[in-house]
Amino acid sequence: MQTLTISVPNPVQLLQRLAYAAAAALIIMNLLDAVFTLVYISSGLATESNPIMNHFLQMGPVVFVMTKMALVSLAVFLLIRLLKRRQAASLALIGTSAAYALLICYHISAVHLLGVH
Numbered sequence: 001m002q003t004l005t006i007s008v009p010n011p012v013q014l015l016q017r018l019a020y021a022a023a024a025a026l027i028i029m030n031l032l033d034a035v036f037t038l039v040y041i042s043s044g045l046a047t048e049s050n051p052i053m054n055h056f057l058q059m060g061p062v063v064f065v066m067t068k069m070a071l072v073s074l075a076v077f078l079l080i081r082l083l084k085r086r087q088a089a090s091l092a093l094i095g096t097s098a099a100y101a102l103l104i105c106y107h108i109s110a111v112h113l114l115g116v117h
Contacts, residue, residue, distance in 0.1 A: 030068060033100065
């Protein structure tokens with residue numbers, strides 16, 4: 001008779017796995033945020049309140065999206081590099097991802113204002 005062995009990761013490993021998932025979600029949600037921002041701005045429903053990103057928006061939507069993706073991706077990359085040494089990096093990725101999730105929910109809640117049927 002064979003015995004079944006189940007290995008349970010320790011809490012630090014679980015936190016790191018969750019942080020990797022949060023990092024991937026963060027990149028995707030950042031792109032969604034950029035798209036929603038451009039749609040709402042082009043429809044006159046919003047303005048870019050971040051003066052730095054507004055500068056890049058004035059250069060064009062492609063520059064805006066590429067800059068936004070590059071900055072957030074760089075921050076995510078740096079936090080991932082710290083994951084094994086600093087538990088705070090995991091918490092930063094998870095917390096930021098949660099904040100972005102709320103932002104995406106906010107964007108979705110305003111879609112009806114676009115008048116799209």
